[in-house]
Amino acid sequence: MNIHVGMSIEPIPFSPITLEQLQNYAAASGDFNQIHLDEEVAKKSGLPGIIAHGMLISAFISTRAAQAIRQDLELNQFRLVKYQTRFRAMTFLGDTPIVGGSVKEWSSEEIVLDLQAKNQRGELIATAIARFRK
């Protein structure tokens, strides 16, 4: 595998966001902020409607990063040491996060991936940096 800086990590779509998924994520994560669960609360808080937990999108990105390391790049000895996500825009019910990226830094001991999640309209919803070391 000829890994190089700038090498693309193919964008892969996750399934569209559903209320059931947000309910399951709230129960699993302990984040019961009602703007993720209750339309009325979301609107009272000035939002257009229910928004997904940012950390659910972050989980999708980290999943794609781990998959890229093991399957796309075949770097099985590398482990994640640092993971940073910045949330850029809200994700609504029915939106489909699509996660891809590129290799930002690469050496025999360390690899850093730049990742982006976009929605089905092509709008950037989150960016992340994942640093793996041998």
Place this chain on the structure above:
Amino acid sequence: MLSLKSEIGRSVGPFYETVTLEQMVTFAKAVGLPETQIAPPTFMTVFRQGEFELLRLIGVQLSQILHAEQEYEYIQDLSVGDQIRIDSKLSHVAEKQTSSVDMQFLTFETCIHIEGKSAESLAGKARSLIVIRTQKK
């Protein structure tokens, strides 16, 4: 909303928990992963109770906040059965105003240690940046 700068440095904890298989499986399923005993990378968010407790103590309602950034450092994997200690603090507050909205940016730092290990017990660190938005009347 009143400035929260006077709350900088406020801390809560320690909270103690045991990492369970159910927590890991439920979390993995909720984020669409197959069942696994290895924690998915953002699993540490399950131990965010200190941050929620600090928000409650300083009088911030959850419906007022949005998550702006999240960072994790991983030192050791968490495994089923690990007894962990969670400590959280509000480490920074920044304020920003526009013509229509007041914003406060709160940084929370959480450390997770695995108990009962003599050395190198730090499992990971989390840093959350959340924003409180208040519309101007």
